Amino acid sequence: MMQIFDSVTKTKRPFEPINPNEASIYVCGPTVYDDAHLGHARSALAFDLLRRTLEALGFKVTMGKNFTDIDDKIIKKVEATGKSMQEITGYYIDRYLEEMAALGVRRADIEPKATESLDAITAMIQTLIDKDYAYIVSNGDVYFDTSKDAHYGEISHKVHDDDENLSRVTHNSQKRNPKDFALWKACKGEEDICFETPFSSGRPGWHIECSAMIEAHFQGTDEYSIDIHGGGADLLFPHHENEAAQSRCATGHELAKYWMHNGFVQIDGEKMSKSLGNSFFLKDALKVYDGEVLRYYLNSVHYRNDFNFNEEDLQTAKKRLDKLYRLKKRVLPGKGSVVNNSFKEKLLEAMADDLNISVALSVIDEMIASANERLDKNPKNKALKKETIANIAFIDELLGFGGKEPFSYFQIGVDETLKEKIEALIAQRSEAKKNKDFTTSDAIRDELTAMGIAIMDTAEGTVWEKA
């Protein structure tokens, strides 16, 4: 039984989907005005793990992740660069998908964009106006009236207004209540990007697009539109609170049965932010580190915890992944047989417990140690080799790592010229070793070490790895 920590009730709850054996998930995607950073990666990775786990447990998963492609920041970028909105958003969407693919994140089944969902957005706003949950002010802006929703605040538990807060958000608006938020922003000038609607010419507010897209793309039931709504911890308020309110008032039922939020990424103990100058863009990380190693590292801490990114821990994570690939080298070539049942069950049990990745990784480490031990005792254990191949394939399917050909894994970043040089040196060393000329063979090994190449002598000959 899958257990999910629901951020609204703040408890682990058994996952009982609204439709038997199916799971509908909607995750808030990026606003596409800039490159994705490690925080985007972590969120994408966390929900990729959720999706894979649910699928492994037998659920038919439908995953949606949106692209916010109308937004103040995008408009600013249009003004700053002179490029069209489509050029900008198209570029960053492509980059996002490319970079997430490098991390092994599977594409969502539904990837709606705000610009392609204007009918649904307009319809939902019109419904809210008709039902008197929303109002139009003189300049054409449309606001949601939070005082009309008795359940407003129940998602984030932020019910009470204190005077301090009121003074911060009230001014400069024709809002009826301080917490009311914009569903639709009317055109302010020629520079604006505007769409025609019955209420005014303008563009959607941030929160409404998710609600509208969920209604447009998911079936839902009388009680809920989707099973799980996810996103970064910062989205809980106001974004998800507002989404929940709009959907509740427009549809008459709750938006999601479970709400999940992932923790933040910090860099060397500090919040990642532009003002601190320590934003770590994924594209830069991928220049230095292999995508699979990054995936392993970013997923190695439970999704709800804050994640402190640093080089040292990443190298430690790589060492752990290396061990899996070294085992894979020992058991290949050959075809996999059947996954060890107890191993599979332990892995699934760990992941079913609100994605307990730490336990899952320890189960894998124990499998690796056990297989190595038995292989030491009996290097020709074919059945074990075949089972291990199957075990690793299962890890790749469930957790998304371990799928590469092991020799190429250890040779990432080594070009053909260098490779030939390394292999020539190894051949020379083998020759020297054969002649018991250990002075020469050790000198060659030192030379390889200086090149960042580690070698190891095995029964099948000398193999090498890029350190």
Next chain:
RNA sequence: GGAACCAUCGCCAAGUUGGUAAGGCCGCAGCCUGCAAAGCUGCUAUUCGCCGGUUCGAGUCCGGCUGGUUCCUCCA
């Protein structure tokens, strides 16, 4: 100012319903090796930020304190 979360070995990090501390990295000893590396074996927290309380028994529950982070404003 209001609210939430977190604090476990040198480092990273599990530990729902209280019952006597997973796993990885590092380190030490050994096996293997020409020597290494890799792999394997063994060792490495009587203790879970601090102080009280509840209990036969608490890392796990309650109260207080200290430290860190986050949200309340665009944000994964």
